[in-house]
Amino acid sequence: MPSPRYWREVPSRYRLEAVRCRGCGKVSFPARRICPKCRGQDFEQIALSRRGNVVTSTVIHVPPDEFLNEAPYAVALVETPEGARLMTQVVDCDPDTVLPGMEVTLEFRLIRKEGHGGIRCYGHKGVPVA
C-alpha cells in the first residue's frame, strides 16, 4: 500500500467521516465529489456513528496473502444509523455466528500491513454487542 494512497483515506478510515448531500439527503461513505443519487456537489460533513447492523456477510476461508493467519474471518456489510453501508470485518466472535441483523459497534483495529517493513494500515471493524 503506497503511503499517499493510505494517507488520503485517513479521514474515512480513522474517523468514519462521510458526507450528506444537501440536495437529496443521501449519505455517502466515504465522501465523494458527486452525489451518486442526484449528482449534486454540495455536501455537509458528518461522521458516522460507531455502530450498526449486519446486512449480509460471509466467512472468508481462503484469504489473500496479507490475511493468511487471520482466516477464517467474517466480513460483513454493516449499515449505520445514518443509512450508510460499509464493508468491514466482524471480529471478537465465532465468525459463523455473524448473521443478518447482528448489532455491532465499530472499533479501531489494525486492518493490514505491508509485510515486515511496510506501513501499518488501520481502520474500523465490527465487534458484536454483547
Place this chain on the structure above:
Amino acid sequence: MREVAVVAAGMTRFGELWESSLRDLFAEAAAEALHNANADHVDDIFIGNMSGGQFVGQEHLGPLMADQLGMSGVSATRVESACASGGAALRQGFMAVASGMSDLVLATGVEKMTDGADVTNVLASAADQENEVYHGITFPGLYAMIARAYMEAHGATEEDLAWVAVKNHRHGAMNPKAQFRREIDVDDVLRSTMVASPLRMLHCSPVSDGAAAVLLCPLDQAAKYTDKPVKIIGSGMATGPMALADRDDPAVLDSVAKSAARAYEMAGVSPESVQVAEVHDCFSIAEVCCIEALGLACAGEGGQAARGGVTALGGRIPVNTSGGLKSKGHPVGATGVAQAIEIFEQLRGEAGDRQVDGARVGLTQNMGGSGASSVVHIFEGV
C-alpha cells in the same frame, strides 16, 4: 447502423496451458478464426483482457498482438471491463462494423492466469480497492455475500447452488475445449473445501488460461467468409455501483437487468424468444441471479432452475451448454468471446452433442467484478 454478422470463430482449449504464453494463446485463437474465414487481413482488432499487466506484467496488448499476428500496422486496442472484457471487446467490434467504420473486425479475448501472479489479489482489483478489498474481502467473498443475501430473501440452499455446477459440468463433459470434461455430483460440491461461506471450491469457476476470437463483418459481406453467418441483433452494456455497500439490494444485479433491457430493445425480442444462453457463472450464485435479471426465470425462482432441469440441455431454456465458466474454464478476458462462440455454433447447428435443437435466437451475458458491469449480446441464426 449496418447489420452485423459473426462469420468465423477460433478458440484455444481452456485450462492450465503451461506451454502457451499470453501471446501464444492469442495467436492460436486468432489464427484459427482467420483461417476458418479464409481472411488474411482485418480492419481493426479488439482484445478483451482484464489484466495482462498484473498477471504477466504486459500492457499495451493492441500493438503486441497485431504484431504477433503478422499484422503490425492494423488498428488494435485492448478493451477492459474486468471479467466482462471479452463481451466489451465484442461490443466494440460490433460498433466498429455497425457504424460503417470497419468492414472486417477481429474481436478477441485472452488471459494468462497461471504464470505465478497472486490471482486472488489480481481478481480483487475488479472490486472496490479502497473500501472492500482493503478490509480483506476476496472475489469469492463478494459473491458469497450476494449468495447469502439471495438465500435469505428467497430460501435457496447450498444444494440448489450445487446443482448449477453439476449441470454445467454435465454440459462441459461434452465440450472438447473445456477445462474440466468430467461430471460431478451434488455431494462432490458439498464436500469440497469451503472458500467463502457458503461458496465451496466446486461452486467457483477455476483459474484458467485461454483465448477466443470471432470475426465480424457487415451482414451483406458475410458470404465472402461463410455460408452460415450469425447475426448480432442486439448489444447492451450497463454498469452498476462498484461496491456492494452502494447497491440498493446486494442480491440484485442491476447492471445485468439494464444491459439485458438495452439488448432486448435493440434486438426487438423479449426474453421468451431466447432459446439458448451463455450466462456468466463465475460462481454458481451468479448464474442464479443473472438468469433472473435476464428475464429467463422469475424473481426468486432462479435458485430452482438448475435443480429442476429448466436450464439443462433439453429443458425450457438451456443455459451454459458450453459448460459455463465453471466447467469450460474462465480465462477472464477470453470468456465473453468464448460465450459468443458457443452461441455461434449453436445457431449454426454445429454444437454436436451439446446442440439445442432448432435454436435460432441465442444470448450471451458477460459480467465484470461483483456485477458492476454487464454486457449482453443477442444473436439470430440466418
Place this chain on the structure above:
Amino acid sequence: MAGIVGYGAYIPRNRIKTEEIARQWGKDPEAISRGLLLREKSVPGLDEDTITISVSAARGALDRAGIDPSKIGALYVGSESHPYAVKPSGTIVSEVLGIAPEVHIADFEFACKAGTEAMFVALGLVESGRVEYAMGIGADTSQGAPNDALEFSASAGGAAFIFGEPNQLVEVVDTYSYTSDTPDFWRREGEFYPRHGGRFTGEPAYFKHVLSASREMLRKTGLKASDFRFAVFHMPNGKFPLSAGKQLGFTKEQLEVGWLVPTMGNTYSGSSPTGLAAVLDVADPDDLIFMTSFGSGAASDSFVFKATDLLPERRGLARTVRELMDRPKRYLTYGEYAKYREKIILNA
C-alpha cells in the same frame, strides 16, 4: 492543582492459561501458577496493538471527561511495544480521536513505567498552564521469549488518563520519582525479544525502586499506609506487588481491587495504570489512592490521588475494568497464541 478529568481502559478478550504455556515447555503448571500467582494472561488479537488499545482506552477517557477532543493540547503514549520503531503511536491515536492537528505528541518508553511517565508529563504540562488538557496513556502488547519465565506473564492492555483543572474526577495530591541505572531487563535495537537478569530483577530492581519511591512518597505527604483506601503497584507477577504492598504496610483489602495480574498478566506500561482504572471504577469520594509503578532500567513513579464527588457521577459513561475483564473471553492453545504473537517464522 490539576487532576484526572477522564480515564478509560482496554484489555483484549483473548486469554491463554498459565498451565497451557507450562504444558508446552514441559513445566509443572501447578508450580508455576503457585510461584507466580498467575492463572492466565491476556493476548492481543492479530488486529490489536498498542495503538488500537490506546484508542479504545482513550475513547473511554474522553467519554468520561465529556470534553471536546480538540481541546487536548498534548497526548503521550508510553509503551515498550510501539508498533513502529520510528513513527509515533501518538499521531495515529490523535488523528482517530479528533485531537489532531493542534496537539503536542510524543511517544515514551521506559519498560513498564512508560505509562505513568506519560501521565506524569501530561500532568506537569497542565499544571504549568501551557495546555488546558493533556492525555497520558500506558499500553502494551509485550513479548515474552519462548520458554522463558516472562512468557507466562507478558500480556496486553492499557489505560488512558486525561489531566485538566476544572471538573476533576480525581485530584493529584503529589508525585515522586526515583531512578537509577539498573540493567535488570532490556531489549537491544532490532531484537525481537527482551532479556532480563533473572533473580536480579527482584531485590535490586523492582523492590529497591518501588519501595524507595513509595517510602519517600509517604514521607513527603506525611501519610501512612492506613490513610489510604486503595493501593496499586506495578504487577510483573502476582507475588511482587503483594510483597511490596505488605512491606509498606498495606493490607490485602487495600491491594485487592487493583491487583488484576492473576487473570490479566503483566500489561507492562498498562500494568499499574489499568490497576488504577480498576480502583477508580469503585472508589468513593474523598478516598485516598496510592500508586507506584516500576519500569526496568530502572525507576518508579509514585502518585497519591484523591477521589472527588464527580467520580461516581461520571464513571458510568464508559466500560469499567470489571466489565472488560468479565466479558466473554476466548482461550487459546499455545499454537494459536504463537500464531497471534507472531512467534512462528513465516515465509515472509
